[in-house]
Amino acid sequence: MMDGAGITTAEDVAVPWTGPGARPPGAIRPLLLGTDLEDYTIAFANGLARHVPVILCVPRRQFEGLADWFGEGVDLRLLDWPRHRSAANLRFLMALRRLIRAERPTVIHLLSNNTLWLNLLAPVLRGTPIVTTVHDVTVHPGDVETARLPDWSTRLMARQACDLVVHGAALRHHAAARFGKREGRVHVLPHPALPRYAELARRAGLRRRPAGFTVLFFGRIYAYKGLDLLMRAEALARGVPDLRVVIAGRGDDPWQFRDLMGDPGRYDIRRRYIPDAEVARLFLDADVVALPYAEASQSGVLHVAATFGIPVIATDVGELGQTVRAAGLGSVVAPGDAPAFARAIARFASDPDLRRVCGGRALAWAEGETEPARVGAEALELYRSIAARAGGGIPPVRHYAAGGTEHGGGIGRCVGYVTAAAAEAGVRHLVTDTRGPRWSPLASPPRLGLAMAAMARDRILAPRRIHHLHLAGRGSTRRKLMLASLARALGVRHIVHLHDYDYAADFAARSPRDQARVRAMFGGADAVIVLGEGDRRLAVTTLGVAPGRVAVLPNAVPDPVPDPVPDPRPDSVPDPGRMEDVPDRRPRLLFLGRLGERKGVPELLEALAGPDMAGLDWTAVLAGDGPVEDYRRRARALGLGERVRMPGWLDADDTAALCRTSDILVLPSHAEGLSMALVEGLAHGLAVVATRVGAHGEVIEDGVTGRVVPVGDAPALGAALADLVRDGAARRALGRNARALFLARFEMTRYMSRLAGIHAAASQPAPRPGTPE
Structure with a gap:
């Protein structure tokens, strides 16, 4: 940690990186600048420091008392940072420039x-990429603290950064439009969980003290926070x-809404600064946390509540609704809907x-997807791709996939989405077919020979190229x-990118x-990509891959209808363009994949012909290749000929059109990795019915994001399908949650950002044993 009056730096000259802490070639050394948001800064810096040494520069007046919360990997620099209106900022900026x-x-x-x-520092640091996190794209009504800064200053800082980070897919579209950025330069990282108060409660040995049923509203009390809604609901x-x-929190006086209260005696109002120990006690004793906001981008309070395992009631504004839906963290109601909030x-x-x-679910979310170290790993991948671009360009890539993009099944479709997204970003990804449309003893070996020749040619003509091998089992291996x-x-x-359903x-x-x-194949690769945690464990424990070289990267698909600006209306998850349920419209069931026993098609037909579905009005489309005519005959024999259509294999455009006019995606597979059909169903907001195979169990939670x-x-x-055919409200709710899950975890832009980081890391010389990062 750096201490002392002002900033202590080395001489204002470039010095070689030497000594025991030397940075090996290609290593990433991030420098973080934090001016506020103390708990966020602690969580983000500590999570990143689990993977790479971090320099963190922060104001002494805000962080000196929090220094013990930073981990060993954080090189904390406590700076005498002047306040906004002080002319001393000019001298401070000169010293900060020397430090950098x-x-x-x-x-x-x-x-x-x-x-x-x-803003004055950015122009003199053009040689170093600057990334800026935008938490709120616009200032919320009544947010007097943020409003103290001129609006042009926050816009200018975002515009001067080479890349932006936001914590949600809708915010990405909005930030790109407001700050004039290409969407490829606006990246989505998960908001990290904020575990400091839960850890404080653990260290202090605090125990829950129940006192009736407690609803907690915590945070700054501003007009947009919706206290009037909470009081009308009470x-x-x-x-x-x-x-x-x-x-509990500073800001406006809640008693101004006294006339809205049902019983003022129910209220415990603490309008003041809340010390850390008291914050921990408040969350420990709460039964549910209220987020009744009239407007918001996101909420740090949500990420505190999750670390205590407390459910939330949130309004459907900004990223809040889709975040709560996607992870099943509680209830989501329309903004301003007091009866729904009361219910x-x-x-x-009434339901413990x-x-x-x-x-x-909230605790699992805080310890899983949003755990700071996991967010830090994604941030490091992002830094690598940005540094590679700044240092001469992200390395070119050649993909090797059997059947290419047209005849490669789900793997080919995945590669096709990747190459298309890369082309939009101005990066060329080549695809080399290693087999041909189908295995042929005459045609396939020459195809493989041509692929090997392409690799050898690249070694001479394109030595920086990354060779990305897409792998399944059997002949693919x-x-x-x-x-x-x-x-x-x-x-x-x-x-090596493992896609197999049961490797x-x-x-x-x-x-x-x-x-x-x-x-030897897995161990000799510069990186290994897998689709889920089960395959990550296989790669590490069985195949002998070092844990640091395995990346879990679930499949992704492009957003069917990206919305450039978030819709402020209730239920604001962007509509993927499919038909809404209307009276008298028959629900359509959709299966996507190769027709066969591994995909569960025999029992699907049996379920559709069974007693639960017999008296209901529905249609079904089973789209895919395989023995299509055999299954058509089987469907006719079961009496399904009028209601079940099997058009054969469809391309991406026809598949998207079919998804837009369907209601339920059914995938009763016996084995999968992570089906592209499943991700496409989530993207289109379909109610998903699937089996818990491969990584599907990590994606679908029964009754929340599917069945x-x-x-x-x-x-x-048959029973699960019949429930959804009969119950349009449940079907729509699962569809909204599925769409929210897609935006949170499976949208293509975030996937490409992570993939670029993996490619950039693989392109660097491997660190010598004993050297950092």
């Missing part, structure tokens, strides 16, 4: 664009026994099991073994000699 030049970071990341004077929740409403309070008050389930062996012999940078079984069935070759049925259980499948 002495440290020679590869990336500078401003953790907020709420800054005035740093007045309507007369039947909730022992209801207690705690309002949500009453439901949580619901509180427990939603609270468990045999082909990629040959390509990987050649890559190691030529010394080219290469990545553990495929590996176990191989001879010891083949297993050794497979381990899960046992493998091979036709009666259970």
Whole structure:
């Protein structure tokens, strides 16, 4: 940690990076600048420091008392940072510039664009990429603290940054439009969980002290925070026994809404600064956290509540609604809808099991997807891609996939989406077919030979190119073994990308000699990409890949209808363009994939012909290749000929058109990696019915983001489908949650940002043993 009056730096000259902390070639050294948002800054810096040493420069007056909360990997610089209106900022900026030049970071990341004077620093740091996080694209009504800064200063800081970070897909569209950025320069990172108060409660040995049913509103009290809605809801929740409403934070006086209160005696109002220990106590004792905002981009309070395992009731504004829906963190109501908010309070008050389930999901979310170290890993991938672009361009890439993009099934479709997205960003990705449309003993070996020749040619003509090997089991592994062996012999940078539905079984069935070759293929790759946590464990424990070289990167698809500006109306998750349920319209069920037993098509037909579906009005489309005519005959024999259509294999455009006119996606597979059909169903907001196979169990939560049925259980499948055919409201709710999940985790822009980081890391020389990063 740096201490002392002002900024202490080395001489204002470029110095070589030497000594025991030397930076190996290609290593990333981020420098973070934080001016506010203390808990966010702590969580983000600590999460990033789990992967790479971090320099963090922050104001002493705000962070000195929090220094003990930073981990060992954070080089904390406490600076005497002047306030906005002080002329001392000019001298401070000169010293800060000397510090930055002495440290020679590869990336500078401003953790907020709420800054005035740093606008003067940006032009003199043009040699170093600057990234800025935008938390709120526009100032919210009544936010007097942010409004103290002139609006042009926050806009200018965002415009001067080479790249922006936002914490939601809708915010990405909005930020790109407001700040004049290409969407490829606006990146989505998850907002990290904020665990400091939960950790404080643990360290202090605090225990919950229940006192009736407690609804907590915490944070700055401004007009847009919707206190009037909370009070109108409390007045309507007369039947909730022992209801207690705690309002804690600085800002406007909540008593101005006294006339809206049902019973002022229910309220515990603490309009003041809340010390840390008291914050921990408030969350520990709360039963549910209220986020009744009239307008918002996101909420740090949500990420505090999750670390305590507390459910929330949130309005559907900004990113809040889709975040709560996607992770199943609680209830979502329309902004201003006091009866709905009151019903949500009453439901949580009367159902402790619901509180427990939603609270468990919240804790799993805080310890999983939004855990600071996981967010830090994504941030590091982003820094690598930005640094590579600044240092001469992201490396060119050649993909190797059987059947190419046209005849490669789900893998080919995935590669097609990647190459199209890369082309939009001005980066050329080549695709080399290693097999041909189908395996042929005459045509396929020459195809593989041409692929190997392309790799050898690239070694001479394009030595920086990354060779991306897309791999499944069986024959795909045999082909990629040959390509990987050649890559190691030529010394080219290469990545192994595992897509298989059950690679553990495929590996176990191989001879010891083949297993050794497979381990050498995975172990010799510069990076390994897998689709889920199960395959990550397989890569590390069975295939011997170092944990730091395995990246979990679920499949993604482009947003079917990207919305350039978030819709401020209730239910503001962008409509993917499909038909809404209307009276008398028959729900359409959709299956996408190769028709066969592995995909569960026999039991799907049995379920559709079963008693649960017999008396209902519906149609179904089963789209895919395979023995289509055989299954058409089977459908006719089961009496389904009039209601089930099988058009064969469809291209991406026809598939998207079919999704837009469907309501339910059904995928009863016996084995999968992460089906592209599943992700496409989420993207189009379809209610998903699937089996818990491969990474699907990491994606679909039964009753929240879809329905899960046992493998091979036709009666259970029929019952689940019948429930959704009968219940349009449940079908639409699952569809909204599916769409929210897609935007949070599977949208193509975030995928490409992460993939570019993986490619950039693979293009760098490997660190010597014992050197950092």
